[in-house]
Amino acid sequence: MDQDFKRRLIGAMADAVIAHAEELTALDSAIGDGDHGLNMKRGFEAVLAEADTIAAKPLPDALKAIGMALVMKVGGASGPLYGTLAMGLGKALPAEPTAAEAAMALARAIEDVKARGKSDAGQKTMLDVLIPVQAAFAANGDDLATRLPAVAAQAADATVPMKAIRGRASFLGERSIGHMDPGARSSSLLVQAICSVFNEA
Known part of the structure; x- marks a missing residue:
């Protein structure tokens, strides 16, 4: 994973978030503060x-x-949740990780996110994408970079019928049902962006 590859990863993640900022804002407007797209765009523009x-x-x-x-x-x-995820990965990963080491590091970083957000799977958050993606990653197999985006997209879709238990959306109770979680969608976009760079390698 040389400098050029890391640069392409950063560019792909930032481009995905920036290109979908309006969609993320619309999702968050339905069940949150309406600022997820703008905030994520600002963060990735800085990156x-x-x-x-x-x-x-x-x-x-x-x-x-x-x-x-x-x-x-x-x-x-x-910001704190995605920052915790990235920093958790940084703490757990060696400089040149194997796929197994990367899957283990992602599992540890997800535990950090759970602790930071006091949340878990099934509560209509970004974890509802990250956890199944990590499970598929850990299971390994062929064409990971092709399969993981599909796992992430399906997991984001699966948040639509969920009732929010954590975050701003939880204030809506039953009215949060029928909307995709914006954090799940942004997580799905980032998985897709990362895998696209690996597919091109």
Whole structure:
């Protein structure tokens, strides 16, 4: 995973979030504060502005830098949660991880997100995408970079009939049912972006 590859990963993630900012805002307007798209866009624009500097770092340090940027620039709950995810990955990953090490690191980072958000699977959050993606990643098999985006998209779709238990959407109770969770959607977009770069490698 050389500097150019890390730069392409950063660019793909940022481009995916920025391109879908209006969609994320619309999803969040239905069940939240309506700021998820704008906040995520702001955060990834900040990451993109430092992309060359971040990409020059070893992978663990690059992830920690991304996490810090998201914590500092993304408002609401999303900044701390995505920042925690990235920094957790940075702490758990070696500089040149195997697929098994990456899957284990993602599991540890997800535990950090659970603790930070006091949430778990089935509560209509980003975890409803991250947990099944990690499970599919850990199971390994062929064409991971092709299969994981489909797992993520299906998991995001599965949040539509859920009742929100955590976050701003939980205030709506039954009215949160019938809407996709914006954090689940942004997580799905990021999985798709990361896998697209691996598919091109």
